[in-house]
Amino acid sequence: MVFPDEAAFQAYLQDVKEFLWQEIDPLVPQIEHDALIPFEQLRPKFRDHHLFDCLVPEAYGGLGLNTVQYAAVLKELAKIHGGIRAMLHVHNSSVHLIETGRPEQQARYLPAMATGDLLVCxxxxxxxxxxxxxxxxxxxxxxxxxxxxxxxxxxxxxxxxxxxxxxxxxxxxxxxxxxxxxxxxxxxxxxxxxxxxxxxxxxxxxxxxxxxxxxxxxxxxxxxxxxxxMGPEQLLAFLEVSRVFIAVAALGTAERSLELSLAWAKQRVTFGKPIASRQAVQGYLAEMATDIYALRHMILDALRKYDAGQRIAAESSMCKLFGLEAVGRVTDKALLVHGGLGYLKSSRIEMLYRDARLNWLEEGTPTIHKLIIARALLQEEFETVGRDGELI
Ligand SMILES: Cc1cc2nc3c(=O)[nH]c(=O)nc-3n(C[C@H](O)[C@H](O)[C@H](O)COP(=O)(O)OP(=O)(O)OC[C@H]3O[C@@H](n4cnc5c(N)ncnc54)[C@H](O)[C@@H]3O)c2cc1C
Structure with missing residues (x-):
């Protein structure tokens, strides 16, 4: 096993976080200015920090993370930069698609995907x-x-x-x-x-x-x-979980927006007091945190079920739908907490606000997800009430 225990996985996650915040975060203003990710420059670093092989099975040279573990990595990417998150998300989600291939196709492509020598879309x-x-x-x-x-x-x-x-x-x-x-x-x-x-x-x-x-x-x-x-089942095989990953991206963007908003609310003083002391601003922060808490737990529930081998058609669309709505609300409020400065290109909130809007479109619009959820309800494939004696 690549990670024999939780402590080993946490050490890997810590390495990823340090790499992203120390080496990638400083590049973000330039990437935004140029509208270009310097992929060839970053490819060896992404390889060194195992960002291409998270979901590739160990048998093919990857980390073989489960989806709950991978979500922690993806969330951090979304906090840093939406473009890099989108790039690695598509590559990593494509692993689940290539896994629907014949054994010789998996043996041919997955090891090269793990090293990032082969980028797939x-x-x-x-x-x-x-x-x-x-x-x-x-x-x-x-x-x-x-x-x-x-x-x-x-x-x-x-x-x-x-x-x-x-x-x-x-x-x-x-x-x-x-x-x-x-x-x-x-x-x-x-x-x-x-x-x-x-x-x-x-x-x-x-x-x-x-x-x-x-x-x-x-x-x-x-x-x-x-x-x-096999197209219809291949579509399901990878989109069902990949759509939860879009919700994970929404969660990362939302968490970062709240972190920045809390810091700003404590720092910005008007009429002699930090705006954090104002009930109206506290209301924004409370609503943001509530959306984030709900989204985090929906995602965890869906991914735990997926990792246990269950189908999650309805849960996946619910996470995607709630995620895009939640990150929309959270980034709206983050902009309000930051006031006019938040609207400037120099503000990270301005970037996160724009990043969040892609979550609305990626891997299906809200209309599509409502259709999938309604179908699951009408075909009684999703339990609408908790099990007896259990909250969830
Ligand atoms: C930055 C970016 C990256 C992307 N990356 C990829 C990628 O890597 N691979 C890929 O395949 N796609 C990719 N997409 C495409 C994305 O998945 C689609 O844009 C999205 O699913 C919406 O499809 P569409 O653009 O064709 O919209 P349309 O289908 O034109 O939809 C427009 C509107 O009409 C509604 N609508 C359409 N049909 C119906 C219907 N039958 N009933 C009711 N309402 C309907 C939609 O809900 C939407 O509100 C990307 C998009 C963006 C913006």
Whole structure:
């Protein structure tokens, strides 16, 4: 075992925190100014501090953290910088997707993902249709390859990634007219594959979120992740837990906003008294802390269930939905506590406020999560009352 006991894991977490606060935090103003994360400069440091291999199983050279342990790392990343958090989140969540591959695919990709030599991203969202089963991306079998056509956009890490897990409809007209939802592994540099930069984002600056165009790309048949037609279950396998990770990011942003607000409220004096002594400001702080407390415990419950092998479809969407609403409220109030100075680009609250807004969109809008939760309730897949004699 990489971490034989809790003390060893805590020592690792402490190392990550020291690295992030001592070496990454000072880079944040420059990253924000340039809207660019210097990935090649950071790649060896991220490797040294095990930020690429948190979720890679030990058998493939990773730390093999459970999701509760990983959440502690991800939360710290969100406190420091949303762009770096988004970049590492997509890579780390993609581990769960690649794990749905055949054994030889796992053996080929997971060790390189663990070292960060192979950065992976996933492509679901499209400019010309809705996400997932509404996909317009098609791949038709011709000999030993699938000929892939279509477009994906807003794909995080597209600038840096080497491997692109693309959700699309595959078909083999020689055998059947039916289409199957599948994942194809597209490699950078395949003929017919172009990556076009998109505009800078509101927050989570410096990561790339680009347009992918597939123009008659011949993707070898062995690059089907797992088996043809596994797309729907692969989507569930990684999004179900990845959406809780978005809630974890929301928690990190919210916690940092509260920490800064508490410090500022004690420091800022108006009419001869710190604003922390005013009931109205105390109200903001109390509401922020209440949202954070609720979110933290929802996440813990969902991830503990996941680590115990349970399905968490409803819990995952509840965490994501509550998380995006909570971080919205918390960053609104943090801005109010900071007053006009909070609105300046020099203020971290200004950055956290913008970072939080990406949580609203990543891996599904609120509408989608309400649909998933309602479906689970109506199909009685989620218990709406606590078990007898237990609070939860
Ligand atoms: C910075 C950034 C990074 C991203 N990274 C990735 C990535 O790495 N990979 C990836 O695949 N995607 C990525 N995305 C895309 C993101 O997941 C989507 O933007 C998000 O899921 C919303 O989809 P959409 O943009 O197509 O919005 P739309 O589908 O156009 O939705 C617009 C509005 O209409 C509503 N709506 C749409 N369809 C329906 C419906 N059927 N019923 C009711 N309401 C509906 C939505 O809820 C929303 O409010 C990223 C986005 C951003 C901004």
């Amino acid at each position: 996933f492509g679901l969202t499209e400019p010309d249709s809705g996400s997932g089963l509404d996909s317009n991306c098609t791949a038709v079998r011709k000999g030993d390859a699938y000929i892939l056509n279509g477009r994906k956009h807003l794909i995080t890490n597209a600038r840096e990634a080497d491997l692109f897990a693309i959700f699309c409809f595959t078909s083999n007209p020689a055998q059947s007219p039916e289409r199957q939802f599948s994942v194809l592994l597209v490699e950078r540099g395949m003929p017919g594959f172009t990556i076009t930069s998109m505009a800078h984002t509101m927050g989570c600056s410096g990561a790339s979120h680009d347009l992918l165009t597939f123009d008659d790309i011949a993707v070898p048949v062995e690059n089907v992740l797992g088996q043809e037609g």
